[in-house]
Amino acid sequence: MYIAIEGPIGAGKTTLARLLAQRFGAEPLLEVVEENPFLPLFYQDRKRYAFKTQVFFLLSRYRQLSRLRERPLFGGVVADYLFDKDAIFASLNLEGPEWDLYLDLYRELSLKLPPPDLTVYLRAPVPVLLERIRKRGRPFEEGMDPAYLEALSEAYERHFTRYAHPLLVLEADQLDYSQPGPDQDRVVALVKTHLAQDGRTA
Numbered sequence: 001m002y003i004a005i006e007g008p009i010g011a012g013k014t015t016l017a018r019l020l021a022q023r024f025g026a027e028p029l030l031e032v033v034e035e036n037p038f039l040p041l042f043y044q045d046r047k048r049y050a051f052k053t054q055v056f057f058l059l060s061r062y063r064q065l066s067r068l069r070e071r072p073l074f075g076g077v078v079a080d081y082l083f084d085k086d087a088i089f090a091s092l093n094l095e096g097p098e099w100d101l102y103l104d105l106y107r108e109l110s111l112k113l114p115p116p117d118l119t120v121y122l123r124a125p126v127p128v129l130l131e132r133i134r135k136r137g138r139p140f141e142e143g144m145d146p147a148y149l150e151a152l153s154e155a156y157e158r159h160f161t162r163y164a165h166p167l168l169v170l171e172a173d174q175l176d177y178s179q180p181g182p183d184q185d186r187v188v189a190l191v192k193t194h195l196a197q198d199g200r201t202a
């Protein structure tokens, strides 16, 4: 079992990946964004640092997800990102020859990675995302531009309307699975049902 959680910044991916991994006895596969030394610089000057930021993410995501091909998945994995995320961000931040070079690299690497058995796409309105980002308090995200978040949310919408693998779409502002309560059980049950359905139709 390989589940990936996706959605725009602050949607609740890591929170849900941890919860599902714990309930399913699976391994959480979490991205450590603080490892990217270019990210704080990117938020100061997006145009200047976009390419470096993206190539760092691309390589680290590829390395982390490649492990899924190389060893058996006892108990399964719940990742808090999808490889596609890289191209979604890149499409917003790169242009011209840098975009062409990036896309060449991305396409080559993506061919080698397995798709998840189920992807959970978390949607939430921009004001909710901004509030969650503010509450979480990462210093480099302090001046998050609402227009950037809006463009990112639209890019996610476009991506998932033509996504060709098993998908569960959740309205992440309607479910609070960040604390113990009935919403946690509800979201776990929804994921279980979708995994079973997709297993039958695969």
Ligand SMILES: Nc1ncnc2c1ncn2[C@@H]1O[C@H](COP(=O)(O)OP(=O)(O)OP(=O)(O)O)[C@@H](O)[C@H]1O
Pocket (backbone or CB within 6 Å): 007, 008, 009, 010, 011, 012, 013, 014, 015, 016, 080, 132, 133, 135, 136, 172, 173, 175, 176, 177, 178
């Ligand atoms: N369903 C939810 N309801 C209310 N608050 C939530 C929910 N999910 C997450 N949160 C809170 O929102 C904040 C962001 O959550 P989280 O770090 O899981 O988001 P993320 O999508 O992984 O973010 P990023 O894209 O930056 O990695 C955290 O403070 C978390 O506790």
Ligand SMILES: Nc1nc(=O)c2ncn([C@H]3C[C@H](O)[C@@H](CO)O3)c2[nH]1
Pocket (backbone or CB within 6 Å): 009, 033, 039, 042, 050, 053, 054, 057, 085, 086, 089, 090, 093, 141
């Ligand atoms: N430029 C850029 N490209 C990416 O592929 C990417 N993936 C995540 N991020 C930023 C968003 C959050 O601040 C923080 C956590 O998701 O990292 C990215 N930024």
